[in-house]
Amino acid sequence: MISNPSEKYRPFVPFTRDFSERTWPSKRITHPPIWMSTDLRDGNQSLIEPMSVDRKLRFFEQLVKIGFKEIEVGFPSASQTDFDFVRKLVDENRIPDDVTIIVLTQSRDDLIRQTVASAVGAKNAIVHLYNACAPAFRKIVFNMSKDEVKEIALEGTRLVKELTSQHPETYWRYEYSPEVFSTTEPEFALDVCNAVTEVWQPTPESKIIFNLPATIETTSPNLYADQVEWMHNNLNQRDCIVLSVHPHNDRGTAVAAAEFSVMAGADRIEGCLFGSGERTGNVDLVTLALNLYTQGVHPGLDFSDIDEVRRCVEYCNQLPVHPRHPYAGDLVFTAFSGSHQDAIKKGFAQQKSDAVWEVPYLPIDPADLGRSYDAVIRVNSQSGKGGVSYLLEQEHGLVLPRRLQIEFSRAIQRVTDETGAEVTAAQVFDVFSEEYLDRNQPYQLVRHRITGNPQAASGSQFAIEVEIEKNGQVHQLTGKGDGAISAFVDALDVDVKIMDYHEHAIGTGTNTRAACYVEIRVGDSPTGFGVGIHGDIVTASFMAILSGVNRHIATIPAEAMAESA
Numbered sequence: 129m130i131s132n133p134s135e136k137y138r139p140f141v142p143f144t145r146d147f148s149e150r151t152w153p154s155k156r157i158t159h160p161p162i163w164m165s166t167d168l169r170d171g172n173q174s175l176i177e178p179m180s181v182d183r184k185l186r187f188f189e190q191l192v193k194i195g196f197k198e199i200e201v202g203f204p205s206a207s208q209t210d211f212d213f214v215r216k217l218v219d220e221n222r223i224p225d226d227v228t229i230i231v232l233t234q235s236r237d238d239l240i241r242q243t244v245a246s247a248v249g250a251k252n253a254i255v256h257l258y259n260a261c262a263p264a265f266r267k268i269v270f271n272m273s274k275d276e277v278k279e280i281a282l283e284g285t286r287l288v289k290e291l292t293s294q295h296p297e298t299y300w301r302y303e304y305s306p307e308v309f310s311t312t313e314p315e316f317a318l319d320v321c322n323a324v325t326e327v328w329q330p331t332p333e334s335k336i337i338f339n340l341p342a343t344i345e346t347t348s349p350n351l352y353a354d355q356v357e358w359m360h361n362n363l364n365q366r367d368c369i370v371l372s373v374h375p376h377n378d379r380g381t382a383v384a385a386a387e388f389s390v391m392a393g394a395d396r397i398e399g400c401l402f403g404s405g406e407r408t409g410n411v412d413l414v415t416l417a418l419n420l421y422t423q424g425v426h427p428g429l430d431f432s433d434i435d436e437v438r439r440c441v442e443y444c445n446q447l448p449v450h451p452r453h454p455y456a457g458d459l460v461f462t463a464f465s466g467s468h469q470d471a472i473k474k475g476f477a478q479q480k481s482d483a484v485w486e487v488p489y490l491p492i493d494p495a496d497l498g499r500s501y502d503a504v505i506r507v508n509s510q511s512g513k514g515g516v517s518y519l520l521e522q523e524h525g526l527v528l529p530r531r532l533q534i535e536f537s538r539a540i541q542r543v544t545d546e547t548g549a550e551v552t553a554a555q556v557f558d559v560f561s562e563e564y565l566d567r568n569q570p571y572q573l574v575r576h577r578i579t580g581n582p583q584a585a586s587g588s589q590f591a592i593e594v595e596i597e598k599n600g601q602v603h604q605l606t607g608k609g610d611g612a613i614s615a616f617v618d619a620l621d622v623d624v625k626i627m628d629y630h631e632h633a634i635g636t637g638t639n640t641r642a643a644c645y646v647e648i649r650v651g652d653s654p655t656g657f658g659v660g661i662h663g664d665i666v667t668a669s670f671m672a673i674l675s676g677v678n679r680h681i682a683t684i685p686a687e688a689m690a691e692s693a
Contacts, residue, residue, distance in 0.1 A: 140311050140346045147354045149361065152392035160420055160427045162370065162396035163413060164198040165191050168213075169232055171404035171445065173203065179444055184213050185222075187444040190437065191401075192224060195429045200230040200256065200398070204246035205239035214246040228252040230303065235259045235284030244291040247298065254301045254337065255292065257284045261320055262308035278320045281306070285327045302328055303337035305374070310342035314358050322364045330368040338363065339398060341374035342385060349381045353388035360393030372396035375411040377403060382411035387419070401441050402449050402456065415454045422491050431455075433498040461494045473518045516540050519553040520560060525634040529645050532657045539563050564659035567678040571620075572597040573670050578612050590615040594670075612666050613673070622677055625649045631665060644668040648676040656680055 130136060167187060172179050179187065184202075191199050201217060202210035214231060217223050229250055233243035235257050247253040259280045266272050272280075285304065292300035304324050306317045321338050330336035340359060342352055356373060363369055373389040373396070375382040386397050399405075403412035414437070417427035431437060438449050438456045451458040468489050475487030485493050517533040520526040528536065539559055543551060551559070574595035581589060588608045592615040596603050607619025617624050628647035633640050642665035649655045658676025662668040 140351075142314055142347065142351055142355045143358070147358060150354055150357055150392075152353050152357050152388060153350075155391040157387065157390050157420065157423070158425060160417070160425060160429075161390050161394065162198065162372075163196055163417070163427075163429060164200060164230065164372070164396060164398040165196045165400065165413065166200040166230075166374075166398050166410060167191065167400045167404060167441075169200040169202050169210075169230075170398075170406065170410055171400040173206075174404060174406045174409070175445055175447070177446060178207075178209070181209065181213050181216065183444040185216070186440060188217065188222070190440045190444075192227060194431065194437065197226060198228050198230060198254070198396075200232060202246075203232045205233055205242040211242065211246050218247065218249045223250055223252075225251055228254055228301070230254040230256050232256045232258070233284075235280045237287060240284060240287050241291065244288065244295075248295045250298050252299050252301075254303050255288050256303040256305065256337075256339070257281075257288060258305035258307045258339075258341075259284065260307040260343075261317060262310075262312040264311065265308060274316055274319075278323060281320050281324055282327055285324050289328060301334065301337065302330075303339055303372070304328075305339040305341050307341060308343040309340040309355070310344060310352060311346055314355050318359060318362055321359070325364055325368070330365065332367050335368050335370045337370045337372050337396065339372040339374050339396075340389075340394075341398075342376050342382070343374075345376050345378035345382060345385065348379070349385035349388050352385045353392040356389045356394055357392035370395050372398060374398040376405065377408040377411060380408065382409075383415050383419070386411045386416055401437065402453060404441075404445055404447070412454070414456055418455045418492065418497075421496075431497055435498060455492065455497065461490060461499060469518060476518075516556055519556045523553045524557055526560075526643055527632055529628070529630045529647075529657075531628070531647065532645055532659075535657055536560060536563065560659075564657070564675050564679070565661060567658070567675045567682070569678060570599045570681060571674045571678055573667070573674055574602060576616070576667070576670065578615070578666070592616055592619055594619045596620075596674075613669055616670050616673065620673075620677070623651045624673065624677060626673075627655050629669070631669070634661070642668040644672040646672040646676055648673060648680075650677060650680040653680060 168184055172184070188199065188201065202214050204211040204214050214229070217229065223229055229247060229252070231243050231247050231253065233239045233255065240257070244255060247255070259277065260269065261277055266274065266277055270277065281304065285302070288302060304321065306312055306320050309317055325336060328336050340356055352375070356371070360366070360371055371394050373386060373394045375385040375389070386399070390397070397411065397413070397416065399411035399413040399416070400409065401414050403409040414431060417429045418431060420427045434456050442448055449456055452460060454460060471488035472490065475490070479485070479487055516537050517528045520528060540551065540556060543559060574597050576595070577593045579591045581591070590609050590612055592607050592612065594605045594607070594616065596605055605619040607615045607617070609615035609618050613626065617626065625648065626646060627649055630645040632643055634643050635641060641661055641663050644660045644665065646658050646669065647655050648658060656676055656679055658672040658674065658679060660668040660671025660675055662671060
């Protein structure tokens with residue numbers, strides 16, 4: 129990089145004076161634009177290996193299924209494959225009656241003729257003609273004056289009008305793009321477009337489309353919106369015009385440019401699914417549509433199975449969609465951070481099915497896109513108690529008390545620190561089982577029998593007979609207490625205090641089991657948890673107590689255990 133880029137680069141200024149007439153910053157988008165997919169043309173042109181006819185057909189059918197009514201299906205004069213594909217759609221009657229196909233051409237006599245011929249017989253078709261108007265192209269590429277460049281547009285428009293009039297069986301519309309509009313003087317772009325309007329003679333019932341492409345994104349999106357609003361305010365016969373934009377993403381701001389442009393008066397947006405296209409791509413129509421959706425505006429496109437759409441696009445383009453791509457990436461609804469996980473978990477707990485969506489860190493309900501909640505929270509070394517407990521609750525119905533969440537998260541942290549890898553929901557449960565549920569040494573419950581005597585003195589209202597296996601030997605124990613748990617603790621030959629107790633059901637009906645979480649203190653040691661799961665709640669509580677006792681004993685050094693024995 130050079131030390132002084134101002135010596136090499138100059139910002140493009142679309143207006144020689146400040147455009148103080150702008151009104152778009154105070155506008156809001158309240159209804160969707162007309163969507164036009166150029167995946168099969170602009171997107172296809174940018175691929176390392178352009179789509180085969182079969183892939184293009186699959187993509188076309190996916191676009192129709194999503195709900196696109198305007199689809200640019202190819203550049204018929206650029207290749208025989210594109211021409212044959214358009215003819216296949218027409219001749220095999222594969223175009224729904226409410227869908228309009230668009231065919232692109234440069235403004236050259238032979239190319240225009242081939243382009244029109246490709247779409248003859250379609251019920252609805254748009255011929256899209258373009259020529260570059262920007263100063264750099266006039267000077268460097270064409271060596272032409274403004275008048276000569278304008279005449280190219282007019283000659284092409286006349287020929288398209290003549291040729292399409294010879295085929296009245298098709299309802300033809302016309303689209304013109306002053307290519308590289310983004311760096312063309314707005315006054316010249318306006319002059320060319322108004323001249324094209326005079327030739328085409330549109331009506332409010334049969335409008336011409338003027339597409340204003342940011343062929344090269346060279347300015348911030350607000351300046352592009354200024355250009356669009358200025359054209360919107362100054363085009364002749366605006367009521368006979370559909371104003372369209374085609375933002376590219378060279379600066380990474382195509383989505384903002386498209387949204388600002390709609391606020392500035394654009395009626396229509398051209399782009400690709402997931403932002404395919406030359407260089408850094410066209411504007412991403414999925415992101416634009418779902419941005420609207422999250423603001424309460426239905427985009428008129430169906431992305432209720434976003435994974436199906438993504439799989440189709442990845443297959444046809446032979447390019448992956450980034451795992452962090454907005455809305456559609458594998459990881460966009462996934463939280464690894466502990467604080468994020470905790471907030472999401474609390475949001476899910478409070479979210480009502482009939483309420484406005486308000487879950488922290490999730491701007492859209494994954495279920496609306498056909499995504500499950502399984503991947504929302506995943507655990508690695510950055511995760512905390514919220515994510516770990518969420519996985520246990522979602523996958524196994526275990527609702528851990530807060531202090532147990534903290535305690536168990538340390539066990540998971542040890543695993544993730546050792547491996548440096550993510551742990552799956554199954555691995556989390558395996559660690560939980562090893563830490564709590566499978567703790568059956570040295571004490572293990574064999575069976576128990578409880579009797580009650582409400583008339584007995586306090587502390588003796590429940591009596592218990594317990595068989596406990598300790599280090600492979602079965603012991604018969606008895607105890608008394610105000611309840612089953614206190615009687616059980618009384619029977620044990622261990623100094624145990626119950627500090628906290630939680631229980632809940634897992635499942636419903638005949639398959640219901642009880643989960644019991646007991647925080648205990650053995651002697652003067654710090655407290656710790658034990659967990660028991662059983663079809664009987666009392667048995668589950670006894671198992672939880674022994675789980676806690678066994679966990680405590682496992683922390684005692686072997687030499688200390690030998691002395692106590």
